[in-house]
Amino acid sequence: MAKGESPLKQFEIQPIVDINFLGFDISFTNSALWMTITTAFILIFFTVPFLKAKKTNSVSDLYPTRMQVAAELGYNFINNLLADTVGKEGKKYFPLVFTLFMFILFGNLFGMIPYSFTFTSHIIVTLALAMGVFIFVTVLGFIKHGVKFFSFFVIPGLPVYMLPLLIPIEIISYLSRPISLSVRLFANMLAGHTLLKVFAGFVSALGFFGILPLVFIIALTGLEILIAFLQAYVFAILTCLYINDALHLH
């Protein structure tokens, strides 16, 4: 990083190919590039090991390849997550949760590569994902329960005189879901990457003693990789919980 460069510069969008469609600027940017890489990687990572996997005919076929184990790990992780939070009915929503989790997870992880771009560090991207989940869950609730879905905002077993106070609170908390969901992911990515860049600046500024912030950066990188996983997990598990709420109300 050049001296005096803002630690926020890493979040700048840089168009690679200028595209204008019906007056809209849909340029292919560095953000879109890393979305491409993430999508391609996920598809290769999960599809290729199972293209070659042959049918299990004997006990010796039971040993999967390393890539297959890794892909199965991801598959079973989301499968168990859905089974634990939603139950059997959750199977239908498996592809959605799987796509969300993997897209965010590998978006975060690829963002840890130096000179790459973290598309999940942009509020517009996370907000779009969260709004997608929010709209999907709300529509799902209305399809499953019709008008009865509004009973979701009434906490059962509460005295009637408390309702005028609590129903607005419940509605506000419901409407703030996409905001908390998107800001959580965006802020974590933003803060982590900014912190790394700030300390990276210290390394060059302190000369020999730059070794101290360097050690700190190494530790912080480990923490950031954990957060990359954790935030994808939080996003996926909250999506599961929202789906569960929509299916079962209370």
Place this chain on the structure above:
Amino acid sequence: MPQLEQVEFFISQLFWLGVFFVILFTVLTYITLPKIRAFLNQRDDFVKSHISKQDELIKKAESIIENYEAKLSEAKNQASQIINDAKDKALKESENLIKATEEKIQHEIKQTEERVAKEKDTAISELNDQLKDSATNFLSKVTNIEKGNINL
């Protein structure tokens, strides 16, 4: 902060996010995930069928062991019966032999005793006769009475 300043790229970001998310979701839903599920299902089926096959084999082995043990105990019983029979037979035979021998010995003892008694009798009567003779001789010599007239 570029996130809030570069508003001109919002539509571009949303567009490409939509494109890639839809591509990823569609391919995963219709190709990748069914492939993984089918593979895992057939492997589970294989494992399950293997487990049931194993249970069958274990049952078979158990029945074989049972059969073997039954046969073994039967053979043991037979063997001990044969041994007992043989013992009984040997015991009886030896007893018979002892009895027969004892009877034979008893018989011989009896015969010997009888012979001895007879010999004793003849010896005594012979002795008597000799004594009579010598007494007659002696008396005839002392009394000068003829032998024929002496009657003891």
